[in-house]
Amino acid sequence: MPSLKPPSGLDRRVALKLLAAGMASAMARCSRPDEEIIPYADMPEGLVAGEPMRFATTLSLAGYGRGFLGISIDGRPIKIEGNPNHPFSLGATDIFAEAGVMSLYDPDRSKAIRRGDTISTWGAFSSAWRHATHAQDGQGLALVTGRVVSPTTLARIGALKNRYPQSRWYRYEPVHDDAARAGARQAFGKVVTALPNWADADVVVALDANPLGHGPDELRIARAYAARRGKAAKRQRIHVAESIWSLTGAAADVRVAVTPAHLVEIARAIANACGAHLGTPELPDFAKAFADRAGQELLAARGRALVLAGDSQPAEVHALFHWTNAQLRAPVSYLPSQDIVENDHAYELCALANDLHAGRIQTLIVADANPVYDAPDSLRIAEGIATVPFSAHIGLYRDETAHGCRWHLPMSHALESWGDERALDGTASIVQPLIQRLYATRTRDDYLAWLANEDVTKAYDLVRKTWQRGAPEAVEASWRKALNDGVIANTAATPLSLPVDRVSDFPGMSRPRGMSAVISPDPSVWDGRYANNAWLQECSKPFTKQVWGNAVQIAPGDAQRLGIEDEDTVDVTIDGKTITAPAVLMPGQADGTIGLHWGQGRLEAGRIGSNIGVRVCGVGARPFARVINGAALQKSASTVPFRSTQAHTRLQGKMEQLFQIATPSEIARTSPKKENRAPSLLPVPPKGDYAWAMVVDTDACIGCNACVVACQAENNVPVVGPEEISQGRDMHWLRVDSYMRPHGYTERRGFQPVPCMHCEYAPCEPVCPVEASVHDHEGLNVQVYNRCIGTRFCEANCPYKVRRFNWFDYSGEQAYADEGVALKAQHNPDVSARGRGVMEKCNYCLQRISRARKTAEKENRKIAEGEMVTACQAACPTRAIHFGDLNRADSDVSNLRKAAQHYTLLEELNTRPRTTYLKRIFNSDENG
């Protein structure tokens, strides 16, 4: 083919040649694939056009696998739901899993092999690889990966090591657990995975630990948390001491905010209460009171008490808490770590930098990792990689590291890959593709097997080889069962019995100078790997409600001292490096701390995620250090916009009834109330076979946002982009309102998911001049998109402000809506895409109700209790969202509406919402 630049003088010959070439390539595109394909004349068994099918698969977070179900309609994966069989999903999802389908169809994904900036071929790469300058025994060959626990991938790495014995594998996970590893080493002499059995604990004390926050263990813990909030005879009490707000802190019954230095002292005080003699802790009164009370309650609940140290805590605290847990006979399972590399993560990344600069690496393979972005600037990784003669990057995106390497190889997304993963406890599950790979990509295992010169290089064969167990005739059956269940039976590790009989040394921590930066992964884009996912960028962070960026969280006391106001832009200087970002004032954060998030400030994330926010992981000396002392904060000369979806979170005075809280004793004193129905002049809404209703338990809600992203995926909710957010527009049908209520010297925080209320006397209905907002006979307030002319009177008159308007053609033309054709493939075919100028809103997943109704009618029965599950409900890890039929007296929602902690939002308006709430309960009777 000649160059595709516009030819200057196009003569007849060239024109005909081009024409012929174009025809030929078009014909080639039209030809059949090489393998046998089957026409649709006879329907494949089990496949009904338009019917969703569910396939078990596995998605990983921080290297650990979690089993999910992918919903596929007509061969297109459109939605991820939880896999009830998998112990680390339990049927729920988190935002990263939900957004997996968005990543699959992301038009910015890498689609071709590249050498530098030009598209290259596999042949060119393989010949370059053969001429790579590393020695025959692999001296100078380096492989860099994130955390790998997949048996198949580990086998590939093993094979590579066999082929090149002198090669070196560097593994680092950006959001690492080095402190916990070191603590386990101090306590037990080896690295173990400690999994708390949350549901068995009556008292939990967490020290900057965030088990309810995002992470590989979130879904398991969240379910146990919810189980203990509900009907359990004895309520759990959760004490949290932390520096900045975490989801666990918001869920706590008792919480104090202290600096990292004081956290260590609280650990000392608690250990002392449990029998250690570590000297007198130096603590302010309120923190001392917290520690004393926590210590007393822990001792009183011995056998059912648990202490947890977070990743920000030094190894000594982890070790001390292992000892404390042993004293308390705490419900913790100790399991062999699946992360088999002996070295810690930060160490490995530093070692990589050292070896690069020392010239010890001639050939570098970076497989699904992004050290150029991840590593602190002081390691100068990019410069190091530039000196390597042969470097190749394998990844989903052409990211920062891909740009730094000579070669880039496109990797398949998990939803189009074969593979396997292990969960934290070792439970293995298969990564099953839901779709033929969209582009000419390969899986990481494919590439590694090829590099190791293995005989088999097809991912499917590699995975099957890994799980070729037992008698040959059983192999097929167990394989099919593994695929079907999404879990491979009996692969969880057996708990270890580890005695801890001595208190390790516990040196006092020196009081830091300056402020402490407390850094955690971004609640929306994790360590930055999801930065190009528009759903996640537009998913508001639980406390700041920020989208499309990151902010500096500061305590109001510090802000006052430094003359900083909310949304001012500030400079944070750490080790001579300055981070400029908008400030957000967080009442309830410890004075002297600065909260930051990793994961933004990507330069080469793609069209969505590049140049959003500021890169935090570049500062400091240690990679991904959770606490960096000696930070300075000042008002900045520049201005960075703060984009959020909720500007007002503090409830005071009469507004407190919007987010109702109670204590267990108050609930016990309240007699279950009858539904209070004020008289109304409005006509009685029509009655049907069903009366759908939703009850949202704000006590169980931990604010993880899984429901928000699930709703977005299910209902084709478009993304609007940062400019529109700045304009005050958003499209989420379900939002999670984040509220705080002043409480003594601190604040109590909680979350209130707000979908459409489906009012029986819906204020939106009578005001619509064309009757586009109507009530159906099952109690749903539905929006007829075709009829809507866009007066927006409905939203103006909605007291809950749950309606969303298509100011532009968000689902069609807008830059952030549907970039590329590929994204359209994600759309749920059961839900129409809304055009410009039309109002839309939550409809209780009407398409799911219709499907359930059809199924039930075919079987000549009514929809059973629990059969109809909304997308948000399915996603919720704490089962906080209840949905069902009010016509059924014994249904879950009917019972909950009679509960003592039941309330209706804005009940005084007599809109009679079908969506109602349960109060948030703080298991702590005293004030303060």
Place this chain on the structure above:
Amino acid sequence: MSAAGGTKERWIEGIGSLEEINARICAPVLNPAHTWRWWAALAFSGSLTLLMLGSVGWLFGHGIGIFGNNTTIVWGFPIANYVWWLGIGHAGTLISALLLLTRQKWRGSLNRFAEAMTLFAASMAGLFPIFHLGRPYYLYWITPYPNVQGLWPQWRSALVWDLWAVGTYITFSALFWYVGLVPDLAMLRERASSRWARRLYGAFALGWRGSARHWEVHERFYRYMAALAVPLVVSVHSIVSLDFAASLEPGWADTIYPPYFVIGALYSGFAMVVVLAAALRWGCSFEPFVTRRHFDMIARVLLAASIIMGISYATEWFWAWYGGERTERHLITFLFTGPYAPLYYGQLLFNVIVPQAFWLPRVRTNIAPVVIISIFINVGMWLERILIVWSTLSRDYLPSAWRIFLPTFWDWALLTGSLGAFMFLFLLFVRILPAMPAHELRKLWIEENTP
């Protein structure tokens, strides 16, 4: 208004004969002086009209996202502009009809151009609800037209009532205006020199010959129409107010809204009449017909209206406090202390405080201060309209949804464009039709000059 009783005080000054009245009134149409003023004004307003047309093109091309509206404050400039323009559109018919029925002699100098103002302002008003729609091409869905699906508009929605109220008002105002024009069109027919003009004016004069029977029928018909017009004037803005009042929102769902809107409408309408009267007096040499006494009269009306507006505002504050509703109380606090507070203080200043200057006869009888205060009133009334929309939506029930409105270029472009288009239409009007009712002024002159 007892000034008419004084024998020395006249509503027409410095006119020697009936023919002089006719000549002066026909002059801008048939042999205009100062045409450069007119052309300059036409060029200025024409360019603003083009801005409006361009904005509308951009709007239809890109969608209403070009405005500053957001998820919470779903209504913005177009609704405020609509209410404001329609308010201005009130004064014309009211001056004509109510003052006719109450036999106020000073109406004669004002009614023609005030009615024209009504038509043009109501037309501007009528456009904004269309511009504000998400899908303006389906506007006709709010009319009860026959369609195969048997769909009708939703009669409970105030927006449907609105359509009928405004539609009726515009239609009626146009008819009323035309009926009043007929004798003057006949006069132009007689005086026009060009054949085409004679034919055109003649056709619209409907064969008016000025016979006694013509005059008698015309007078009677005109009075009946006036009697019909007065309730319409009251009803139209009452119904417009129901767009807000027939809702559930704090600050909107108040029974005070209909009278409050009607008075507000008259207030801004009269203020606009002052501005136009001064412009006509200067531009068309209508000094004999528009006297200081006219300005004095209107200023008295404005003063009365400003006091009623002040009482209305105070009533809102009182009921918010006395009612004790969290949202209502918060809304008033927000108005006085929130980000819109400067606008709210501006509204109070322009609508309530500044017009108190009209207590002083010296101010009332001087044209310049009356005009300046009237412009302030118009600005103040626009602020009131936009704040009605903004403040309630910015601060309703759930604090999580609270937001602030940030206007965009297109918001301003369409507002200024509509002012330009209004001015453009008015400029065309004064050159095509007699801006004063010659026949009424002749009658008045005869009355005043008959001992």
